[in-house]
Amino acid sequence: MATMIARLELPNRQAPSFFEDRLRTRPADEAPLPDAVSRLYAELRERAGTPRPAPDEQPAGSRTDG
Amino acid sequence: MHRSGTSMLTGSLQQAGLVLGEVVTEAPHNAKGNREYPAILHMQEELLVASGGSWDRPPAEVRWGVAAPRRARPLHRALPDEPLWGSGSAHAADARGVAQALPSAEFAGIFRHPALVARSLRRRTGLDMDTGLELWRVYNTRLLELHRRHAFPLMEFTTTPRKFGGRWRR
Numbered sequence: 190m191a192t193m194i195a196r197l198e199l200p201n202r203q204a205p206s207f208f209e210d211r212l213r214t215r216p217a218d219e220a221p222l223p224d225a226v227s228r229l230y231a232e233l234r235e236r237a238g239t240p241r242p243a244p245d246e247q248p249a250g251s252r253t254d255g
Numbered sequence: 256m257h258r259s260g261t262s263m264l265t266g267s268l269q270q271a272g273l274v275l276g277e278v279v280t281e282a283p284h285n286a287k288g289n290r291e292y293p294a295i296l297h298m299q300e301e302l303l304v305a306s307g308g309s310w311d312r313p314p315a316e317v318r319w320g321v322a323a324p325r326r327a328r329p330l331h332r333a334l335p336d337e338p339l340w341g342s343g344s345a346h347a348a349d350a351r352g353v354a355q356a357l358p359s360a361e362f363a364g365i366f367r368h369p370a371l372v373a374r375s376l377r378r379r380t381g382l383d384m385d386t387g388l389e390l391w392r393v394y395n396t397r398l399l400e401l402h403r404r405h406a407f408p409l410m411e412f413t414t415t416p417r418k419f420g421g422r423w424r425r
Contacts, residue, residue: 234411
């Protein structure tokens with residue numbers, strides 16, 4: 190869940206291509222999330238600065254990520 | 256949290272210049288490996304067991320106990336000659352101990368849509384969706400607590416590569 194690193198000032202700050210091929214848009218899940226999960230997800234998104242999704246934007250992920 | 260992009264984040268940091276050492280680069284369910292350092296992974300699993308839990312039954316509190324210095328050895332021995340090294344983990348519950356063992360350590364975090372995590376867990380481990388969502392809640396509550404304490408960079412494993420790249424540069 191968390192990645193521990195010594196320092197974040199890394200030499201190469203260009204957009205990574207690592208695992209790029211594995212990022213894929215996925216369809217929205219059919220079932221609503223439990224309230225506690227939904228609230229926590231919203232707070233994490235806010236802290237991460239994730240833009241609010243467009244109405245037609247679906248949650249995304251990967252096929253074989255980890 | 257497992258299935259949340261931790262290996263992608265770790266691999267991306269590695270690509271950016273972070274030294275990971277001899278990490279796992281190939282696995283049956285993860286083509287590019289989880290990018291975890293085996294000794295540190297073992298330490299985390301040992302901590303979970305010693306605390307009466309496991310990855311899918313996370314204990315209420317990870318107990319480093321009186322053996323804390325011994326348990327933390329892998330953190331110090333991983334890459335002692337590297338000025339800039341890191342380690343990826345799907346666990347956040349042990350992060351408080353990591354912060355104590357390595358006061359100069361900094362964190363970065365990633366999370367993923369709950370339903371996608373639960374679905375991935377169901378596919379890989381057979382856990383039902385409700386159990387997967389509850390695990391997501393437990394793990395990510397700890398991520399949130401850690402973020403409140405340390406305010407590290409946090410990102411969502413989501414969207415297209417182009418959007419991910421934009422967030423990465425921030």
